[in-house]
Amino acid sequence: MNKDSKPVSLKHLPHKTIERLSQYRRALLICFEKGQTHIYSHEIAKIQHITAVQVRRDLMLIGYSGTLRKGYNVKDLIELIGQIIDDDKGIKVAIVGMGNLGRALINYFAGKRSKLSIVAGFDTNPDKIGNVMSGVPCYSAEEMNEIIARENIQIGIMTVPADFAVDVANNLVNAGIKGILNYTPKPVNVPKDVYLEEYDMITSLEKVAFFVKMKNTD
Amino acid sequence: MNKDSKPVSLKHLPHKTIERLSQYRRALLICFEKGQTHIYSHEIAKIQHITAVQVRRDLMLIGYSGTLRKGYNVKDLIELIGQIIDDDKGIKVAIVGMGNLGRALINYFAGKRSKLSIVAGFDTNPDKIGNVMSGVPCYSAEEMNEIIARENIQIGIMTVPADFAVDVANNLVNAGIKGILNYTPKPVNVPKDVYLEEYDMITSLEKVAFFVKMKNTD
DNA sequence: TGATCAATGTTATTTTTTTAACAAAAAACT
DNA sequence: AGTTTTTTGTTAAAAAAATAACATTGATCA
Known part of the structure; x- marks a missing residue:
């Protein structure tokens, strides 16, 4: 119409x-x-x-x-x-932390043709570095700056342990990332020209538990 | 004070x-x-x-x-x-789908002493059934009703592929679960006495991408 | 000791988000 | 043909959430 x-x-x-x-x-x-x-x-x-x-x-x-x-x-x-909602030129995404959560995310995305593509993963584990995992090449954390610049990656997904969250966020910002999706339970700070979205699985579960408790005590 | x-x-x-x-x-x-x-x-x-x-x-x-x-x-x-927010008697949680995401969640929780405990995992993969993964025993999906009743599990976390989401949700409801946290990208329906929380990782990433695009076109 | 400061606790206001209300119009029916 | 039904699009109202305003109060300091 x-x-x-x-x-x-x-x-x-x-x-x-x-x-x-x-x-x-x-x-x-x-x-x-x-x-x-x-x-x-x-x-x-x-x-x-x-x-x-x-x-x-x-x-x-x-x-x-x-x-x-x-x-x-x-x-x-x-x-x-x-x-x-899409960028017509497409946007490249990196995953920092190729553990279970990082790989789960990659698999969630696999097959979903989209303007978003996960083109790089980063990790510190030597066994992972250099491998292609679920179709995504895994690089060393030290290469972050270089790869993000070279590939023009604009979004970083953080799936590292909480203790590394702050450092990883800083590294991503320094590398010139434009948006961060933080799955770490640790809130991070970024300059205001970087869009930050945080999601905390523990909070979600505690919220469910609260409402279950409420239903129980009706 | x-x-x-x-x-x-x-x-x-x-x-x-x-x-x-x-x-x-x-x-x-x-x-x-x-x-x-x-x-x-x-x-x-x-x-x-x-x-x-x-x-x-x-x-x-x-x-x-x-x-x-x-x-x-x-x-x-x-x-x-x-x-x-806690239930003083504690609340038991089951994870349905012991893939990468399910195991990631278990690890996120490990060590966080809390009134919430993940006491069971369910999967259909025979290689996983019967094993203890990250400290959580993995049962067959067929045992869901029995285990949930026996252990008095009140919350189910869904980390299965989208195609199984609806069936799993129904099974959980039938087993008497009181709250569901659905990490599947597929929305499910539950009776209104069951608390449902849904989170979709793809949506979050698309949202970040949208705001990055907006920043780019400033 | 009196004035200032730095924090809390609460009410008021604004903004955001959802829901309701309803007009308009194409299709279906009589 | 005209009446009813069903669905959209939009404005209006309500509810939820965030922010601002400000009174209060104990500590600090001149």
Whole structure:
């Protein structure tokens, strides 16, 4: 229906909307592969455990219009979300810490064709350095500066033990990284021109435990 | 100073406050181990990249009072947060999917003495079943019902491939689990008496990429 | 001792996020 | 043809979360 590019101010898209767009796209891709051509807001909503209004509102914010009574065109919407959240030139990603978590992340990504590609891993373990693990070459931590510059890697994912978190973050920043995703339980500081996202698995589990406890004491 | 138990209504603690309390405690434990006895709100805030006001507000909500000009008593605060978010009887946790991510989580938890203990892992790989991995016994998926009931496991962490997510969630619910932490990129549905927390690593990375792209196009 | 300072605790305000309300319009039905 | 239904798009309201404002108070210092 409406394929015109809208004067949407991406600057002001709410953080939560960005997250949901990523999730909508993932759900839409599955629908697309099944051959589904259209989808209703309430169908998307059901998958994500949110309301249809929220879906429509998010899509309004990115200037996408569906077809009345037919819903949204799956293919078009996938493409538009891509235009919004992907960088058309693609972005390269490095994983620092090729332990279980680092390798789990690589495998999660494997196969997901995307504008994001994990092109390097770093570790200090000599047994790992020089190997290709799950398709990603593992380099020594000392090579970080060089590789990140040479490959123009813009995002670093930290999956090292907590004790190394601060040093690794500093190294990444010095190497010129633009965004960090920190899976370490240790919060780190970065200059404000570097985007930092932190996620702490222990906190998530403790949160689940709290609400389970609350349910128990009802 | 103020050790009286307050008539705090835990029911109404904001979700975000719960998450921060977990993080405060982690930071406080490190301080405690270093021998630090008191801490200011702005010190906690700095560690967590938030404002001192927010810290004080959170502590107000749980009814904790510090000492003017001395800050908060580290030990007392650790204990109080424990009373709030921990279940005093302890809660047992199972991990479904003993791949890289599952084992990474076990290792993250190892050593963190806590009221939460991961007591069982489940997998379908015969090479893993029957082994003790990182201190956690791995059982066959078929034994899920039995083990969860026998051990009184209340929380399940899902670290299986996306295709198994829905089935695993149903099995966990049938086995009587009270809370699920889903690390699968596939959203699942549970009855509303089961607390569900979902986290999607791909979304997080795409979010970082979006903000990096935004910074680039400034 | 009085003034200043540095911290807490709480209320008020603002911002962000979600939800509700409802108009509009295409399709389906009678 | 006209009425009903169903779905979108948007504005309005509510709820949740973060921030600001500020009163208070004990320590410090001139």
